[in-house]
Amino acid sequence: EPEVTQTPSHQVTQMGQEVILRCVPISNHLYFYWYRQILGQKVEFLVSFYNNEISEKSEIFDDQFSVERPDGSNFTLKIRSTKLEDSAMYFCASTTGVSNQPQHFGDGTRLSIL
């Protein structure tokens, strides 16, 4: 079964540095998402992306965050100047967009800010 893949599985970065998290959504999916989960807490929506533009974003997704689909397969999340509170698991998800089709999640990237 096709899967959403994320790299790296674990990223350790110094505070203030830029970080790029990468995702390869399922090939025939059209809608892409980033979520984050701070340790022990619920999964929080960050941003959704469709047709090469952001369709919705949460209040968490401030100017430090950006997303890009640089080619036909990758979907990236960039955090420009990381803060300690950015430490979390970041999940990418994708879906076809057809009604009642679920979102498929990747295994996540654990981001640790030092």
Add this chain to the structure above:
Amino acid sequence: GQQVMQIPQYQHVQEGEDFTTYCNSSTTLSNIQWYKQRPGGHPVFLIQLVKSGEVKKQKRLTFQFGEAKKNSSLHITATQTTDVGTYFCAGSGGYQKVTFGTGTKLQVIP
């Protein structure tokens, strides 16, 4: 904004006992989804309910969507150690963002 709460936050049960988690949304939902997250893992889709009052079963798991489409429940009969994890309900779906509930962490004691 929309809030989705779950109770209880934690539940410890003896293996073989039943387990139920309840989900309540601050707004009416078009559909509700349930996910299971194993420790260290990612959310895995279990099921989606769309119709008011809908009940669906997956082996020992029974999912229910409230008549007003603002609440839902997941019931596990005769829990097993493989049921350990955190169960999240989530509002919306399809191409729309998923608003996750606060989750119920289930621990099964052998």
